[in-house]
Amino acid sequence: MLTWGDLDGILDEACTTVSRQAIAKHLAQLEAVGLVEQVDVEPGGGRAVRYRALGTTLTRLADRLETIGRGWDRRLARIREIAESCRRLQPAARARGCHNRRLSPACPGDTGDHETGTLHRSDVGDTSLCLGSSEPKQSPTGTPRTEHAMRPRTTGTTRLAILSLTVSAIALSACGAQVADADPQSSSASESCVDTSGDTISIGFLNSLSGTMAISEQTVHDSLQLAAAEINADGGVLGHELEIVTEDGQSEPAVFAERATKLITSDCVAAVFGGWTSASRQAMLPVFESNDSLLFYPVQYEGLEASPNIFYTGATTNQQIVPALDYLVEEGVESLFLVGSDYVFPRTANRIINAYAEEHGIEILGEEYAPLGHTDFSTIVNQVSAAGADAVFNTLNGDSNVAFFREYTNSGLSAEEMPVLSVSIAEEEIGGIGVGNVEGQLTAWNYYQTVDTPENEAFVEAFQAEYGEDRVTSDPMEAAYTSLYLWRAMVEEAESFAVEDIQTVADGVTFDAPEGLVTVNGENQHISKTSLIGRIGPDGLIHTEWTSGEPIEPDPFLEGYDWAEDLS
Incomplete structure (x- = not known):
């Protein structure tokens, strides 16, 4: 309701x-x-x-x-x-x-x-x-298109x-807004202006380089730049050198929508890579659908969505949140306190967690939200402490995590007494929070810098060679890096930059990513991913505690779970 x-x-x-x-x-x-x-x-x-x-x-x-x-x-x-x-x-x-x-x-x-x-x-x-x-x-040309x-x-x-x-x-x-004629056949907004006649092809990188989400999204932008440089050094895409147009989403959903429109209609990019919060993604979704363009979204999210104009290279719910809850149950957790930022992803994620908890006999002892960028967590932490839950499930985003964990530690709570499992804290955020404030705490992702694969070793080496040996890699940046290579593979499979051609060939496209082999599911445009639960070590890195062992097929609508039938 x-x-x-x-x-x-x-x-x-x-x-x-x-x-x-x-x-x-x-x-x-x-x-x-x-x-x-x-x-x-x-x-x-x-x-x-x-x-x-x-x-x-x-x-x-x-x-x-x-x-x-x-x-x-x-x-x-x-x-x-x-x-x-x-x-x-x-x-x-x-x-x-x-x-x-x-x-x-x-x-x-x-x-x-x-x-x-x-x-x-x-x-x-x-x-x-x-x-x-x-x-x-x-279609934009007026010819019939089949329902995707x-x-x-x-x-x-x-x-x-x-x-x-x-x-x-x-x-x-x-x-009070100005728009062109809404008839699809008469609207020029939906007609692609992508130019493939020259030696270059333009693509857009749209990340928050300022604002509360910059702590997380700057590293995603860096990894996209690395992937583009590698692809250009390897001959580009269909013989075209990638020309990057960068825009700052400023941690504001409305700005993301505005800049996405500019990238598509003014800069004529073949695809856009970026976004982090679900609010930013949902603000951009109608822009990409109305202009029949492609967004590659690199961050885990709440699921319950599948747009033909978005490829989701981060985890959906059954690849992160559900495995995290399964892990906590295996560890004997019988009660949870839910803490999250006040926007789409945390609230939807917590509805899913509540449904799971009801099915599995887990008691939810509290559920509290704070605005993005919030820095005073004394009241929430006091509520967490008083509740005495077995664990905390954390869906805070951005630099609010810094204030939350510092307050958590200052209050005397610890990973041993009441562990926090987070789904939006990766290696990049640990440095800003302070290792001492999060050591021993748990995270759920699909990639860590410590993943032991030849592809990851090469990825970490290349990233640190480009940006400094002190820089760390993380799940969202790896998913962004992977997204650019998947787009390249789809374009080359289709022998075309056209959106419809890419959608047609997408199913089954694979990439040996740093996290392991990933495969595009053409039905929902998510990718298969191996689930990992990790523990933050004194070195500031995250070390795997549990793994699903093999890639999990994406199920964004949780069709395979009876307890999720009533979610909407």
């Missing part, structure tokens, strides 16, 4: 995003919990038709919220103002059948109001989504991830 805070965030983003797909996703989330009814319009009906359909939806949302109350007066007024602006643009919208019956076999049981385009539920439940037109999607088989689930979470072509344009003019 969405919280009021979630709803507030959705409505805020609905008035700032430039993506049709993002708005469709938000409306689908609201529909799934009964706050709005899905509105269906014919994709060829033009921008005005879609605006009116959205106006109808927003009006119904306002009506629903008015019956609930809870101090939404100002928000309701704004929703009604936007809705009226939308509805004035066109007198009618038409509904046309059910889109993608493979995903919603119950669609024939629906009845529709063909004047407003509203779908009413007759024989199906509230969580059944009947979306859009039965006509095939159009990207969402393996047909219930719960997957329905929230389906991006409808219906209700596909928000009246951004009413929200």
